[in-house]
Amino acid sequence: MHPWISIIHFYYRSLLSAQILSLTIGFFCITYLILSNFSQLSIENISPKTWIQSVLTNNTNTIALNITKQDINSLVDIENKSFICDRMRKNDGTREVNVSSELDDHLVNILRPYCEIVPILRNNWIPAKRYIESDIIFIIYTSASFYHTRATAVRDTWLSRVTHKYFFSQTPYPSLPVTVIEGVGETYSSNIKKIYYGMQIAYKNHNKTAKFYFLAGCDTFVNVPHLLKHLESFNYKQPIIIGGYPNKHVCYVKRNATNDIISYPSGGAGFLLSSHTMNMMIPKLNSYFENDWPLTDDKAHADAALSCLAHSMGINSTFVPGFWKFNPEKTLTDIGKEKFYTNPEPNTFHYIHPLFMYVLDEFYIHQLLDRLGNDKNFDELMKFTRQFVLIHYELLRIKKRECTLPEVERIKE
Structure with missing residues (x-):
């Protein structure tokens, strides 16, 4: 993941003297400032070859803008470019010159298929204003069998960019790191105990500052910037549960089903x-949980249990778009593009394979960079890039501690 800078060189010939050339450059800079302030045009998208002509009139040099309709259309295309979705091979089948063949294959064959699956947004990024990611405590329940696969994939991707996060399980594992809850077990039915014990730990540590608590398993992909935007209309001081994909479940009192x-x-x-x-x-x-909800394998539904507890206190769940119960491919197949695309900024996807946790995260990172760049929102772009680079190198330091390279077998001379 190396930083790169795209440099556009302007080559043009001139018979003007050095003095006149200086005037030309100065006038061009003034023209750029005017265009960038009033027309929102970027210098990277202005081509002197086609737009600026030097005209000698009465021994003076003037600049004439020669902007055609074709140039305007070209500019619009450039300003709405998608790094992944617009990536095309040349007519002769050769690759882009600025990437390796392996990377190009990854971009074209692994990432670009999502352009036909999820909504593609190219601009008009509006960041969340009411909440920031550190307002949310992220609670992830997992088990030892997933530490090297699902949990690590979550840690390396979207969860790496949030401040307050917990992995709750029974078995210690410093690399994630895991907050240990002793005696809960490592089976599917143990998740309910991990959640309600974990909630108490997270609450004890953050109840003075937290505004929301987010709960999910280790195979859930979360687009945190989208999630924050969907919280704009909600007041954390009100008793609310927010999610999607409603299910039905009976509630219990003293282990007995109610109406x-x-x-x-x-x-x-x-x-x-x-x-x-x-x-x-x-x-x-x-x-x-000790007296009312039956803690049996067939009733180990922590989401239903918490909602029933909330219901007993007069709190009903609020359902919002963008919380998807399945991965993008299955979601598109099940409900169709029209319904899927109703909300173009999804919050979450479930049942994400560890390998595709990385792919999906990379895809949405590129989409956010596209939108910020096309909007010329350079302050937000720089802010995000700085954070991403810092996290990237922190992950590299973690990986260095985790990984032991095989010994080099020297050839005997």
């Missing part, structure tokens, strides 16, 4: 609890 059947957000797609909801839940959490 209450609630709609609850799918835990696979992830869901959020406001800090006010956590304030209400935490004092009742232990009693509810």
Whole structure:
């Protein structure tokens, strides 16, 4: 992942003297400032060969703009370019000259297929204004069998760019790192205990500052910038649960089923609890799971259990678009492009294979860079790039500690 700078060289010939050439350059700079302020044109997209003509009139040099309709269309295309989706091989089948063949194959064959699957946005990025990522505590439940696959993929991708995060499980593993909850086990049914014990740990550490708590498993991809935008209309001081893909489940009192059947957000797609909801839940959490909810394998639905507890306190779930229960490919197949594209900025996808956790994260990183660059939002672009580079090298340091290279077998002379 090496930084690169695209440099555009302008080559043009002139018979002007050095003095007149200086005037030309000066006038061009003034023209650029005017265009960039009033027409939002970027110097990278201005071609002196076709747009600027030097005309000698009465022994003076003037600059005439010769902008054609074709130039304007070309400019629009450039300013809405997608690094992945517009990547094409040359007519003779050769690759782009600025990347290796292996990288080009990855961009074309692995990343570009998503251009036909998920909504493609090229510009008009509007960042979240009400909340920032450090307002959310991310709680990920996992197990030892997934440490080297799912959990590591999550750690290396979207979760690397958030401030407050927890992996909850029974088995220690410093590389993630895992917050250990002793005695809960490592089976699927243990997730419910990992969640409600983990919620108490996270609440104890962050209840003074947290605004939301996000819960999901280790095979969920989260687009955090999109998630923050979907929280704009919600007040963390109100008792709310936010998620998507509603399911139905019966609630329990003293281990017995009641007549209450609630709609609850799918835990696979992830869901959020406001800090006010956590304030209400935490004092009742232990009693509810010890006395009311049946902790059997067939009832180990932490998402339903938490929603039933919330329901008993008068809190109903709020469902918003963009929390997808399945991966992008299956989501498109199941519901079709029209419904899938209704919300073009998805929050989450579930059932993401570890290898495709990296692919999906890389794809959406490029899409965000496209949008910021096409919008000329250089402040936001620089802010994101700085953060990404810092995290990248932190991950490299972690990987260096984790990985042991094989010994080099020297050839005996």
